[in-house]
Amino acid sequence: MYNKFLKYYLIVILFSSYLFSAKITNDFWKKGLTFEKYLKKHKISKDIINLLDKDDAQLISEINDNRRFYEMIASNGILLQTLIPIGEELQIHLFRTPKGYKVEILPVAYQKDTYLALLSIEKTPYKDIVKKIKNRQLANEFTKVLKHSVNFRSIQKGDRLAIVYDQKMRLGQPIDIPDIKVAMIETHNKKYYVFKHSDGKYYDNNGTELIKKYMGKPLRHIRVTSPFTYRRYHPVLHRYKAHLGTDFGAKRGTPILAVANGKVIYSGKMGGYGNVIKIKHEDNYISLYAHQSRLKAKKGEIVIKGQVIGYVGSTGRSTGPHLHFGLYKNGRAINPMRMVKFSSKGLLGEDKKSFLRRKRIYTKIINKIFNENRPSYIWNTVQKRLVSPKKKKYYKKLGW
Ligand SMILES: [Zn+2]
Incomplete structure (x- = not known):
């Protein structure tokens, strides 16, 4: 290492x-x-x-x-x-x-910090985030995660917003998309919150999930043989391994299904992935289906959710027939299992309890700072932050 x-x-x-x-x-x-x-x-x-x-x-x-x-x-x-x-x-x-x-x-060497930003809105949330925090990606993400919870047109000068987010920095520059944990807008004396849970999905104050539009399964019967991982230290090989997709075991020739409506943007060979089809969907999603024995859908073709686009195989660098299924949002690989609906249960039991616990702590911190009525400011790197030892305990509880 x-x-x-x-x-x-x-x-x-x-x-x-x-x-x-x-x-x-x-x-x-x-x-x-x-x-x-x-x-x-x-x-x-x-x-x-x-x-x-x-x-x-x-x-x-x-x-x-x-x-x-x-x-x-x-x-x-x-x-x-x-x-x-x-x-x-x-x-x-x-x-x-x-x-x-x-x-x-x-x-890639980078430093990841957790930030807490509080802004008093002068123009629009987007413009103020760009101007004061100088992070356009953050402005984009903030608008996106709150768009179904707040009517942005009703926001007035003097309304306030809060964001808790992780940002990777490299050589003093933010890299990649910030990971928003909490987004909040206070308008007309009401606070609208969105929280990210440990499952990577966003929920409102009551633990109701905000994304309701799921994708379909890429195979009729799903059996995961290798999960998605960004960067995992391999204890035996003593190096980092990444797997930017989910592998599903299946027999050669099993039909592969488009997970959502879209347009085929690639159908052909692609290095270690062998025979690949890539489909572009709405909201900047791209799905990828690798190692196919035979490609059915052609480049430029419009496909519908559930349509057979090809067949499972073992082409490229593969040890046996399986489907490598990748999902990209704004060009960034995400865990496909988050977007594919496998069961209909929402947050239940311990999961719900842990969500509500985190939510309580986050809201408490944000409320406390709001009540101090300070001007807009940003905090970063919890360890370096000037907070009383008492307050530090709050952040520790959040796992910062
Ligand atoms: Zn794979």
């Missing part, structure tokens, strides 16, 4: 070193560019991908366009190193060694 981190920091040092005669550039990854094509452009054999294990080989296909990647090129034009982000917390590290190029998957 320490070796990996050491290695990573060395890369950062190299990348930020101006003494080096190499040139460091960063640019946005071009649409349609694959890692294989990128290797070809630099005259590097794609055999280096075959040396990766199957999970890492699949992650190579997760490269997204429009994300910033870093290159270090020697003065003679030879590529020395490249860092390409994949998913949220990992990156592909391609580097030159005396024995040729190598490729590995590394964790």
Whole structure:
């Protein structure tokens, strides 16, 4: 573990070193560019991908366009190193060694802080968040999670809002979408709250779920063989492994179903994922169905929820017939199980109790600060926050 981190920091040092005669550039990854094509452009054999294990080989296909990647090129034009982000917390590290190029998957170094922001609204929640917190993604997310609970048109100057959120920072810049835990608007003397529970879903004050539009199942019978995980430290391999989708075991030839209405935006081979279909749905969701034996739906085709789009197989880097099902929201891989409805039960029993407990603590903190009637401000990093030891206990209870 320490070796990996050491290695990573060395890369950062190299990348930020101006003494080096190499040139460091960063640019946005071009649409349609694959890692294989990128290797070809630099005259590097794609055999280096075959040396990766199957999970890492699949992650190579997760490269997204429009994300910033870093290159270090020697003065003679030879590529020395490249860092390409994949998913949220990992990156592909391609580097030159005396024995040729190598490729590995590394964790992205970042700092995650919890923030509590309180604003007095001057124009609109969106404009004020952008102006005062300087985080456009946060403004987007805030508007989205509250849009079904508050009538934004009725908000007036002087109304107040509160947000508790986690934000990943890298080199002083926010990276990726903030994770909102609590969002609240106080308007016409009434507070409208939205809370995120440990299941990743948003609930209102009473524990009623806010997203009601679920997707269907990608197979008629579901059997999970490998769950979704962003970044998990593998105790045996001593490195990070990610799996940006859910694997379902099924026989070869089992029909694969579109989880929602949408348009097929990809139907073909895709590296370690083998035969893949990608469908674009409304609200910026994209679903991905990998390792298919046969693709049925064609690119550009409009499909409806439950329609057969292809058949289970074992193409690409796969050890046996199964469906790798991925789900992306705004280009970011999310746990598909959160959006697919498997049972109809809401929050019950212990789950409901723990939700109500968290909710009580959050509301108590927010109310307390609201009553202090201070101007707009943001708190971050709980440990560094100037709060009395008594108050610190509140934050501890929240698991901050
Ligand atoms: Zn998989």
